[in-house]
Amino acid sequence: MTTTDSASEPARRAPGARTLAELDERVSRCRACPRLVAWREEVGRTKRAAFADWDYWARPVPGFGPPDAALAVVGLAPAAHGGNRTGRMFTGDRSGDFLFAALHTVGLANQPTATHRDDGLALRGVRITAPVHCAPPANRPTPGERDTCRPWLERELRLLRPTLRAVVVLGAFGWQAALPALNAAGWAVPRPRPAFGHGVRITLEATDGGAPLRVFGCYHVSQRNTFTGRLTPAVLHDVLGAAAEAAGLLPPPAAPLTPAPEGG
Numbered sequence: 588m589t590t591t592d593s594a595s596e597p598a599r600r601a602p603g604a605r606t607l608a609e610l611d612e613r614v615s616r617c618r619a620c621p622r623l624v625a626w627r628e629e630v631g632r633t634k635r636a637a638f639a640d641w642d643y644w645a646r647p648v649p650g651f652g653p654p655d656a657a658l659a660v661v662g663l664a665p666a667a668h669g670g671n672r673t674g675r676m677f678t679g680d681r682s683g684d685f686l687f688a689a690l691h692t693v694g695l696a697n698q699p700t701a702t703h704r705d706d707g708l709a710l711r712g713v714r715i716t717a718p719v720h721c722a723p724p725a726n727r728p729t730p731g732e733r734d735t736c737r738p739w740l741e742r743e744l745r746l747l748r749p750t751l752r753a754v755v756v757l758g759a760f761g762w763q764a765a766l767p768a769l770n771a772a773g774w775a776v777p778r779p780r781p782a783f784g785h786g787v788r789i790t791l792e793a794t795d796g797g798a799p800l801r802v803f804g805c806y807h808v809s810q811r812n813t814f815t816g817r818l819t820p821a822v823l824h825d826v827l828g829a830a831a832e833a834a835g836l837l838p839p840p841a842a843p844l845t846p847a848p849e850g851g
């Protein structure tokens with residue numbers, strides 16, 4: 588395959604995936620971004636000392652979660668020694684520890700930890716994915732890499748569309764990548780596009796008259812945000828809880844009881 592052929596691989600191969608399992612398998616073999624392919628494989632060879640006995644995944648990391656998810660969580664990209672090591676989104680790093688603990692508290696994960704692909708973790712109604720599927724140097728994909736990878740995300744969202752009712756987008760990079768992908772997957776995104784912000788909530792109407800989609804902006808679960816207290820467990824819990832409720836995964840909070848009149 589030539590470099591030009593590789594660059595167009597997502598655009599050529601994503602639309603033909605008929606199921607999420609097929610899409611995940613195709614994603615995991617993608618080599619469209621030369622810089623990211625070189626980096627993910629070099630990290631897999633050189634490793635971090637603490638993980639010297641690991642056989643790094645060192646490939647694109649597909650989305651994780653059931654194919655009939657009602658809620659999607661869209662991040663940024665796998666971490667070099669997290670997802671790029673374990674082969675599963677947010678698995679094996681501090682960001683994932685924070686996210687999965689919150690998902691477990693909300694009732695959307697069967698356990699609070701994620702350490703490796705066979706650790707028994709199961710998500711309820713939630714699919715976790717990213718606009719860039721390969722670990723980037725310094726956690727910074729280029730806009731070109733984001734755009735090259737977009738067809739995988741578009742197809743994933745389109746395949747989820749029959750059941751998807753809400754999306755939590757972690758951080759500004761994910762937001763900028765997710766909105767065009769949501770538009771391509773069948774929801775109308777206003778122009779100009781709504782800006783990212785923590786706490787921003789928008790509703791996108793389906794272009795075919797189907798169910799609308801609720802989209803929630805949230806700070807990314809990166810250590811820069813969680814170590815500084817910008818994003819706390821309670822704040823993330825609130826966002827995930829509201830999104831899960833919008834997706835129909837949790838019942839709405841019970842109305843406060845009206846106190847009985849005194850006397851009588």
Ligand code: SF4
Pocket residue numbers: 597614617618619620623624647719720721732735736737
């Ligand atoms: S970032 Fe996406 S498009 Fe680029 S090589 Fe990885 S999977 Fe392929």
